[in-house]
Amino acid sequence: MVTAKVWVLKKHFEGFPKTSDFDLKKIELPNLKDGGKCSATSSYFFRSVDPYMRPYSRRDMKEGDIMIGTQVARIVESKNPAFTVGAFVVARSGWRTHFISDGKDLQLLPSSWPESLPKSLALGTVGMPGLTAYFGLLEVCRMKPGETVLVNAAAGAVGSVVGQLAKIGGCKVVGCAGSDEKVAYLKKIGFDEAFNYKTVTSLDEALRKASPDGYDCFFDNVGGEFASIAINQMKKYGRIAVCGAISQYNDSVPQKGPYVQVPMIFKELRMEGFIVTRWNNRREEGLKALLKWVLEGKVKCHEQVTEGFENMPIAFIGMLKGENLGKAIVKI
Numbered sequence: 308m309v310t311a312k313v314w315v316l317k318k319h320f321e322g323f324p325k326t327s328d329f330d331l332k333k334i335e336l337p338n339l340k341d342g343g344k345c346s347a348t349s350s351y352f353f354r355s356v357d358p359y360m361r362p363y364s365r366r367d368m369k370e371g372d373i374m375i376g377t378q379v380a381r382i383v384e385s386k387n388p389a390f391t392v393g394a395f396v397v398a399r400s401g402w403r404t405h406f407i408s409d410g411k412d413l414q415l416l417p418s419s420w421p422e423s424l425p426k427s428l429a430l431g432t433v434g435m436p437g438l439t440a441y442f443g444l445l446e447v448c449r450m451k452p453g454e455t456v457l458v459n460a461a462a463g464a465v466g467s468v469v470g471q472l473a474k475i476g477g478c479k480v481v482g483c484a485g486s487d488e489k490v491a492y493l494k495k496i497g498f499d500e501a502f503n504y505k506t507v508t509s510l511d512e513a514l515r516k517a518s519p520d521g522y523d524c525f526f527d528n529v530g531g532e533f534a535s536i537a538i539n540q541m542k543k544y545g546r547i548a549v550c551g552a553i554s555q556y557n558d559s560v561p562q563k564g565p566y567v568q569v570p571m572i573f574k575e576l577r578m579e580g581f582i583v584t585r586w587n588n589r590r591e592e593g594l595k596a597l598l599k600w601v602l603e604g605k606v607k608c609h610e611q612v613t614e615g616f617e618n619m620p621i622a623f624i625g626m627l628k629g630e631n632l633g634k635a636i637v638k639i
């Protein structure tokens with residue numbers, strides 16, 4: 308019998324999440340008996356905190372449920388031949404230290420994963436956020452060499468990969484982030500232009516200065532006011548990938564326009580929302596490409612690591628506040 312620690316959603320978030328919305332509990336896991344099941348622990352591995360947990364908690368969870376989320380875990384006991392003891396998996400297990408799985412919510416790390424590469428990257432650049440950047444740019448933005456790409460929340464898990472992949476694809480890249488440290492990081496990893504959207508006197512002017520001719524592609528992680536301003540600087544036939552709307556996730560009252568129709572008509576824009584799981588059938592292709600670029604040093608990775616399972620709510624709230632540079636990870 309193993310005792311697992313779990314974080315539970317005690318109370319649905321109202322506005323910005325608070326630590327008092329979470330409860331740390333202990334649950335007993337039964338011994339493994341069933342064929343096809345395996346037990347895993349990540350007591351000394353990595354967990355992910357991601358923006359989607361905020362909107363998805365309202366949509367998919369009820370109070371008292373274990374918080375949704377993924378982790379890199381190691382199989383410690385198994386009656387499932389697909390997941391042998393010692394194997395590392397990305398598990399959609401929620402915020403818990405130990406769990407038992409029938410394997411449906413587990414994915415083995417790519418077999419070519421080198422021993423020297425941190426396995427936490429499977430939650431970031433070589434995982435769901437990296438795939439979001441990859442498919443969002445290739446399939447939604449349909450970026451072409453020579454084009455100009457704009458990305459916001461650019462120093463985060465998705466945005467930092469978007470910028471670097473767009474450079475690999477031969478584009479000019481403009482990124483915006485919420486601190487000078489983040490802006491310096493963006494320049495270090497190859498963004499052509501970067502600015503702090505919190506300190507510029509006019510976002511409109513800053514976007515115009517960064518690319519006087521406008522933008523072919525806009526990879527929008529933020530939505531809200533930023534997107535309303537940026538849409539007016541799209542080039543004719545520009546493409547907007549609506550990836551996230553983090554500026555709106557904590558709103559209790561929905562924000563009002565400006566509305567998109569007029570710039571969309573006059574510039575003949577294409578604006579498409581997407582969820583990365585649309586390309587689950589091409590996951591292997593995306594991970595293989597991302598892993599290769601990371602190993603070649605063409606895509607750099609940064610992680611904001613918080614230590615300790617007990618600090619998961621703090622790490623989650625910190626990420627929503629913008630305290631992370633790169634992927635927000637909790638290391639146990």
Ligand SMILES: NC(=O)C1=CN([C@@H]2O[C@H](COP(=O)(O)OP(=O)(O)OC[C@H]3O[C@@H](n4cnc5c(N)ncnc54)[C@H](OP(=O)(O)O)[C@@H]3O)[C@@H](O)[C@H]2O)C=CC1
Binds near residue numbers: 435463486553629
């Ligand atoms: N459609 C899909 O399939 C997926 C969508 N996403 C979305 O992509 C976006 C980025 O996710 P991810 O890279 O994991 O997270 P990040 O690592 O970028 O972390 C979130 C960042 O958002 C920025 N932010 C927070 N609040 C605001 C605000 N009010 N206005 C502007 N920026 C804000 C902060 O950076 P800063 O300091 O720059 O403000 C913060 O660091 C999110 O919107 C997420 O929901 C993610 C994965 C899959």
Ligand SMILES: CCCCCCC/C=C/C=O
Binds near residue numbers: 435550
């Ligand atoms: C592995 C869990 C699947 C998460 C899908 C995330 C989609 C994100 C949407 C917005 O953030």
